[in-house]
Amino acid sequence: MKMDPYVYDIYLKIDSAKLEYEGKTDITLPEAEEILNLDSVDIEIKSVSIDGRKAEFQVKKELLTVHNRDHGKKVHIEYSAKIPASLKGIYHAKAGKETVITTQFESTGARHAFPCFDNPSAKGIFHITLNIDKDLDAISNMKPKEVHIEGNRKDVMFYATPRMSTYLIYIGVGKFEEKKRQYRDMEIILAAPRGKLTQSDLPLEWASQALSYYDMYFNFEYFLPKLHLISVPEFAAGAMENWGAITFREMYLDIGKSTGTNTLKSTMEVIFHEIVHQWFGDLVTMKWWNDLWLNESFATFMSYKAVEDIKPAWHPINDMVKMRTSQALLSDSLEHSHPIDADVRDPNSVAQIFDEISYGKGASILRMIEAYVGQENFREGLRLYLSDHALGNAEGKDLWESIEKASGMKISYIMEAWIKRMGYPYVTVTVEESKLKMEQHRFLMSGRSTDEIWPIPMTMLHRSGKVESIVMDERTKSMETGDFSKLNSRSTGFFRTLYLGKTLESVLSNWNTFKDLDKWGIISDYYAFLGSGKVSQDEYFRVIDCAREDMDQIVIEEIASQIYHIWSVTLSETVRKRGVDYIKLKMEKIGPKRRGEDDDISILRGVLASILVRMDQTYAKSRSAEFKDFGNLDPDMKNSSALAFSISGGSYDDLMKAFFDTESDEDRGKLINAAGWMKSGSDREKFLEDVSSGVIKRQDMQRFFTACTDAPHSRKFMLDNLEESIDMLLRAFSGSRTPSRVLEQCISVLGLDHEREVKEIVEKIKKPELQTGIDKGGDLLEINNAIRKAFKE
Numbered sequence: 001m002k003m004d005p006y007v008y009d010i011y012l013k014i015d016s017a018k019l020e021y022e023g024k025t026d027i028t029l030p031e032a033e034e035i036l037n038l039d040s041v042d043i044e045i046k047s048v049s050i051d052g053r054k055a056e057f058q059v060k061k062e063l064l065t066v067h068n069r070d071h072g073k074k075v076h077i078e079y080s081a082k083i084p085a086s087l088k089g090i091y092h093a094k095a096g097k098e099t100v101i102t103t104q105f106e107s108t109g110a111r112h113a114f115p116c117f118d119n120p121s122a123k124g125i126f127h128i129t130l131n132i133d134k135d136l137d138a139i140s141n142m143k144p145k146e147v148h149i150e151g152n153r154k155d156v157m158f159y160a161t162p163r164m165s166t167y168l169i170y171i172g173v174g175k176f177e178e179k180k181r182q183y184r185d186m187e188i189i190l191a192a193p194r195g196k197l198t199q200s201d202l203p204l205e206w207a208s209q210a211l212s213y214y215d216m217y218f219n220f221e222y223f224l225p226k227l228h229l230i231s232v233p234e235f236a237a238g239a240m241e242n243w244g245a246i247t248f249r250e251m252y253l254d255i256g257k258s259t260g261t262n263t264l265k266s267t268m269e270v271i272f273h274e275i276v277h278q279w280f281g282d283l284v285t286m287k288w289w290n291d292l293w294l295n296e297s298f299a300t301f302m303s304y305k306a307v308e309d310i311k312p313a314w315h316p317i318n319d320m321v322k323m324r325t326s327q328a329l330l331s332d333s334l335e336h337s338h339p340i341d342a343d344v345r346d347p348n349s350v351a352q353i354f355d356e357i358s359y360g361k362g363a364s365i366l367r368m369i370e371a372y373v374g375q376e377n378f379r380e381g382l383r384l385y386l387s388d389h390a391l392g393n394a395e396g397k398d399l400w401e402s403i404e405k406a407s408g409m410k411i412s413y414i415m416e417a418w419i420k421r422m423g424y425p426y427v428t429v430t431v432e433e434s435k436l437k438m439e440q441h442r443f444l445m446s447g448r449s450t451d452e453i454w455p456i457p458m459t460m461l462h463r464s465g466k467v468e469s470i471v472m473d474e475r476t477k478s479m480e481t482g483d484f485s486k487l488n489s490r491s492t493g494f495f496r497t498l499y500l501g502k503t504l505e506s507v508l509s510n511w512n513t514f515k516d517l518d519k520w521g522i523i524s525d526y527y528a529f530l531g532s533g534k535v536s537q538d539e540y541f542r543v544i545d546c547a548r549e550d551m552d553q554i555v556i557e558e559i560a561s562q563i564y565h566i567w568s569v570t571l572s573e574t575v576r577k578r579g580v581d582y583i584k585l586k587m588e589k590i591g592p593k594r595r596g597e598d599d600d601i602s603i604l605r606g607v608l609a610s611i612l613v614r615m616d617q618t619y620a621k622s623r624s625a626e627f628k629d630f631g632n633l634d635p636d637m638k639n640s641s642a643l644a645f646s647i648s649g650g651s652y653d654d655l656m657k658a659f660f661d662t663e664s665d666e667d668r669g670k671l672i673n674a675a676g677w678m679k680s681g682s683d684r685e686k687f688l689e690d691v692s693s694g695v696i697k698r699q700d701m702q703r704f705f706t707a708c709t710d711a712p713h714s715r716k717f718m719l720d721n722l723e724e725s726i727d728m729l730l731r732a733f734s735g736s737r738t739p740s741r742v743l744e745q746c747i748s749v750l751g752l753d754h755e756r757e758v759k760e761i762v763e764k765i766k767k768p769e770l771q772t773g774i775d776k777g778g779d780l781l782e783i784n785n786a787i788r789k790a791f792k793e
Contacts, residue, residue: 009025051073265603458487646679
């Protein structure tokens with residue numbers, strides 16, 4: 001049963017020159033309470049009244065406590081606040097010479113803009129009015145209803161929103177340009193700061209395709225009267241699903257001649273991801289942040305699924321498996337992980353679960369369940385869930401009950417095990433005579449195991465091509481071998497498979513009959529087993545060698561990245577030569593750029609070149625001269641060109657000239673990454689000063705830090721500047737997981753040769769918002785040390 005919503009009337013008088021504002025908010029309460037605890041941070045409360053009578057209030061920490069002794073129902077609050085340069089709450093960012101005021105309210109940013117009940121289950125109806133300079137534009141979730149001009153100021157009054165959560169509110173003020181496309185009886189609007197609007201219509205086209213796809217798939221039309229796609233010049237996240245006013249980093253919407261093929265693919269997926277949130281997250285919202293995965297897992301899975309249906313030549317499900325599933329399998333095999341349904345008591349800690357588990361593992365579990373219940377049953381379950389909970393809040397069990405009801409299959413007990421528990425199993429497989437014997441244990445990269453048992457929906461591929469679905473919900477399971485070929489067809493299951501004894505040889509004998517995702521799954525599993533000590537180098541390379549002639553993109557990228565990781569950790573000359581030989585073989589087969597070639601070939605060429613320049617100085621030197629024409633290079637080869645330039649001794653001055661010559665955020669990102677590979681320590685010092693002074697956008701600073709960590713010759717520099725770098729990240733990315741994620745990578749790599757120094761620095765800087773990165777970084781360092789020991793020459 002839905003409770004009556006809060007009703008907000010919010011009036012903000014914004015001074016864009018002084019970067020401050022005065023606010024008035026009226027909140028009509030659904031029911032009168034004697035004590036009202038509103039969320040309010042960095043806001044100066046001037047007065048509070050209830051039903052026209054002055055009310056007593058206190059401000060303590062992040063709470064505005066109001067005493068409602070007469071049990072009134074209309075609260076009036078007057079306040080003022082600054083508009084900071086942070087990337088959270090309401091903030092300002094530079095767009096050339098102009099300033100844009102924008103917002104990022106997920107998860108707890110709304111309380112930094114206006115006093116409110118900042119809880120996803122405390123849904124409200126919002127009437128928003130912005131008083132701004134006459135020559136500025138305003139964007140919010142709804143269309144403008146009225147505009148009143150008085151002198152050099154104007155009031156922009158927006159239509160009331162439907163019932164929604166505070167974290168989905170959007171406010172944007174600045175000088176914007178717009179392009180529009182009609183979709184049914186509404187407009188899709190592409191907006192960017194003036195001078196930054198792309199000439200490409202692809203974002204509008206993809207948004208229209210996404211709306212059409214989801215309208216039909218969910219049998220529930222998009223709910224609002226317009227949809228904005230807004231390019232934001234400084235943004236901590238990649239994009240944000242504010243209802244009716246989706247925000248994006250510039251790179252995703254500024255499509256032009258510098259846009260790489262991989263970025264095009266990412267842009268389409270991100271647009272579909274944020275638009276499906278308009279149903280999963282906005283229309284139906286989780287009750288509390290422990291069910292964040294209801295938003296993010298679904299948006300992740302459904303975006304790749306939709307793009308796969310619309311543009312199958314791009315192989316989006318392969319991208320999901322390669323990026324999302326792969327990352328989740330690693331993260332959830334660490335000693336420090338968390339269940340998909342995470343324990344979130346403090347809303348300020350929510351940022352730490354915006355990670356591989358909430359996105360990748362959750363999406364992978366949904367893919368596994370869809371494969372188990374069937375596509376039609378899965379879709380009918382989602383339709384039922386949306387119709388039952390529209391404009392309200394839901395929990396995980398509500399979704400399982402809907403899919404169970406639609407399919408007639410018992411899945412709640414399966415999903416409870418996968419959602420409530422961290423970790424996942426690996427299954428050993430032995431074929432003896434006519435029997436297939438399987439046994440499951442929890443998989444941990446540390447090599448440790450537990451007695452847990454999962455109900456595993458699994459698919460079994462037969463030599464005939466038939467795919468059989470079963471559930472393994474006990475420690476061991478035996479069945480007739482039949483014409484068994486392998487477990488986990490197309491890598492739909494979230495588990496790993498270890499083939500024991502001669503069974504591995506039997507599976508590998510079928511190699512050329514497998515599809516690309518089947519090959520990827522075996523290669524991915526055996527690299528994990530190598531790192532955890534479950535297989536030897538010989539067994540691992542036996543698997544890799546089976547794929548030596550393969551030309552599947554996902555297979556080649558996986559092998560190249562695995563060998564690069566081993567080399568990066570060990571700096572083994574034997575491993576380096578093996579990697580260089582493999583990549584050169586593949587690049588020779590791919591050949592030079594050809595008109596009309598498949599997009600995946602162009603992406604693969606760029607990925608392999610970027611790895612090769614880091615592993616082969618001779619190749620890097622042969623590529624470095626082309627950097628002088630950086631702006632005109634093939635976008636898919638620009639990253640490797642910039643890296644080659646830095647690795648071959650290219651100077652800071654020439655790198656920064658290219659940086660200032662380009663208008664492309666994507667190009668600048670590649671140049672920032674290359675800066676971490678500069679050979680000169682003094683050049684890296686100059687670039688660090690650019691990061692600190694704001695020459696480099698705050699949103700991009702982590703690129704430099706992670707590149708310095710990756711480059712073997714820059715690691716001591718990064719160690720010496722680790723404390724300062726994390727401090728910069730904490731100031732720029734308040735309320736984000738970015739500082740913790742960067743620290744995680746730094747610990748896992750810098751600790752290889754400087755473990756004592758890293759521990760001392762971590763001890764000095766540790767705080768709750770970094771703890772996840774500290775814990776996971778320590779786990780990854782142990783794995784890297786084990787790999788280094790295994791490959792010691």
